Amino acid sequence: MSSETQNAPKVHVAVDEIPLAQPFFILVTVCDDIAVSEVRVDAIMPAHQHGLNYAPKITALGDGVFRAENMLFHMPGLWELRVDANFGGQSISYTSDVVLK
Amino acid sequence: MKVLVTTAFVVLAGAVRAEVLLSDDEIQQTLSFGPWPISFQSDPSNRVSNDTRTIALGAALFNDPVLSVDGAFSCASCHDPEQAFTTSDARAFGRVLLDRNTPSLRNLAGLRWYGWGGKSDSLWAASLHPIIDEQEMGHSKESLKTAISESIYIDDFEAIFGEIQIQDPELVLVNTAKTLSAYLETLATGRTQFDDFRDALENQDLAAAANYPEAAQRGLQLFIGRGNCVLCHNGPRFSNNEFHDSGVPYFLSETEVDDGRFGGLNFLLSNAYTLDGNWSDDLEKQGAWVVRSVRRSHSDFGTFRTPSLRGVAETAPCMHDGSLIDLDAVIRHYSEIDTERLHADGEAILSELNLSEQEIADLAAFLESLSKVP
Numbered sequence: 001m002s003s004e005t006q007n008a009p010k011v012h013v014a015v016d017e018i019p020l021a022q023p024f025f026i027l028v029t030v031c032d033d034i035a036v037s038e039v040r041v042d043a044i045m046p047a048h049q050h051g052l053n054y055a056p057k058i059t060a061l062g063d064g065v066f067r068a069e070n071m072l073f074h075m076p077g078l079w080e081l082r083v084d085a086n087f088g089g090q091s092i093s094y095t096s097d098v099v100l101k
Numbered sequence: 102m103k104v105l106v107t108t109a110f111v112v113l114a115g116a117v118r119a120e121v122l123l124s125d126d127e128i129q130q131t132l133s134f135g136p137w138p139i140s141f142q143s144d145p146s147n148r149v150s151n152d153t154r155t156i157a158l159g160a161a162l163f164n165d166p167v168l169s170v171d172g173a174f175s176c177a178s179c180h181d182p183e184q185a186f187t188t189s190d191a192r193a194f195g196r197v198l199l200d201r202n203t204p205s206l207r208n209l210a211g212l213r214w215y216g217w218g219g220k221s222d223s224l225w226a227a228s229l230h231p232i233i234d235e236q237e238m239g240h241s242k243e244s245l246k247t248a249i250s251e252s253i254y255i256d257d258f259e260a261i262f263g264e265i266q267i268q269d270p271e272l273v274l275v276n277t278a279k280t281l282s283a284y285l286e287t288l289a290t291g292r293t294q295f296d297d298f299r300d301a302l303e304n305q306d307l308a309a310a311a312n313y314p315e316a317a318q319r320g321l322q323l324f325i326g327r328g329n330c331v332l333c334h335n336g337p338r339f340s341n342n343e344f345h346d347s348g349v350p351y352f353l354s355e356t357e358v359d360d361g362r363f364g365g366l367n368f369l370l371s372n373a374y375t376l377d378g379n380w381s382d383d384l385e386k387q388g389a390w391v392v393r394s395v396r397r398s399h400s401d402f403g404t405f406r407t408p409s410l411r412g413v414a415e416t417a418p419c420m421h422d423g424s425l426i427d428l429d430a431v432i433r434h435y436s437e438i439d440t441e442r443l444h445a446d447g448e449a450i451l452s453e454l455n456l457s458e459q460e461i462a463d464l465a466a467f468l469e470s471l472s473k474v475p
Contacts, residue, residue, distance in 0.1 A: 020133070020335055020336060020341070021335060021336055021341040021342065021343070023390070045448075047449070048332075048448045048449055048450050049446075049447075049448055049449045050447075050448040052396070053343055053344075053395065053396055054390075054391070054394040054395055054396060055394045055395075055396055056394075057390070057394060069390070070390050070394045074341045074343040075332045075333070075335075075341065076331065076332065076335060077332070101129070101130065101133075
């Protein structure tokens with residue numbers, strides 16, 4: 001994922017095939033050794049001015065890995081996936097584009 | 102001679118290919134609308150789901166006025182099996198003129214939301230509310246228990262659920278709703294001309310696919326292309342089962358509005374009959390994540406659940422208030438849509454399509470191919 005914050009710790013997202021209008025989960029991995037206290041996940045469709053209809057449920061799996069469940073993309077098109085990670089009181093935002101057919 | 106045969110084959114194959122108008126990308130999108138029918142899975146929140154005896158009892162109750170407090174009408178009075186489980190009335194007439202068009206009851210198994218405003222997250226809950234709604238069947242829990250006890254169905258009911266006299270009236274209500282739900286789960290639309298086309302494409306049988314009318318193919322291209330219909334009407338049911346503002350006015354009168362999803366969520370989150378509640382038979386609460394995590398927004402106001410388009414040619418009039426008399430009117434609505442009627446801060450999806458008469462006819466041909474052949 002990309003971030004506008006300079007020298008931001010690297011964050012990686014893993015996801016299997018995303019089913020249209022059906023729930024799925026993603027795994028968010030903070031690649032650096034730096035401790036992350038909280039991760040928030042959301043997504044929007046910039047062209048349509050709407051986001052997710054359901055709030056993702058985040059579970060810390062340890063070793064900087066977080067599972068976000070109840071993700072649901074209810075329309076095909078370009079989604080902007082957003083992750084906010086909290087590193088010792090500093091929140092850093094990451095984005096990644098996902099095109100769903 | 103061998104050369105002549107080969108040449109003839111190439112010409113024939115080329116001619117057949119020319120009748121399938123879709124590009125490779127459009128073919129891939131078309132495959133996402135199937136296969137049909139989809140496989141049935143029992144409802145884990147309903148312990149009598151897919152039970153043969155319960156399904157038969159549910160069918161009998163559905164068609165019997167015993168479920169209305171005064172025996173005035175049955176479920177089938179508004180959801181007429183001879184009219185695709187709806188009627189031709191714009192808005193349903195229960196004890197009063199109701200706010201919305203009667204939805205068809207086919208292909209309901211396994212949905213995430215039920216009703217135009219999504220006030221139920223299970224089919225049994227959606228079956229329960231009309232029984233005790235004062236404007237519809239009008240029963241109380243107590244009167245329903247008495248009616249079932251004194252009906253010809255009592256032996257079947259007790260064979261399935263045990264002695265009724267030791268059941269709390271609310272349990273009788275839930276059991277009755279789950280019985281109706283077991284029956285409703287069995288109602289599905291059959292295969293259509295579109296499904297034959299879609300499966301032929303999947304099997305790369307272009308000769309069979311070419312039997313699908315070119316007008317319907319052009320309509321399909323509009324549906325997944327410039328029309329943007331596929332944004333909401335997607336998947337094998339042609340519905341994402343979520344809620345959108347379609348630009349249809351939500352005023353019921355000069356002083357009343359239909360708040361749609363906004364009111365549906367208020368209702369859902371304030372009643373006990375959800376997949377997260379104690380009346381669900383699923384100990385794992387598999388579907389409860391929906392009611393636990395659904396987000397609320399002021400832009401829910403006046404949005405309505407995307408209806409499935411399977412069998413849509415059989416269920417006019419259309420839209421949540423039945424205000425558009427047929428498919429032609431629906432297509433013209435989206436073609437000429439007044440975007441001023443849309444939520445100012447809602448999703449930005451719809452815009453005037455400005456379809457030609459030929460395009461309107463093509464889109465109608467495609468939508469009609471989603472219904473059974475007369």
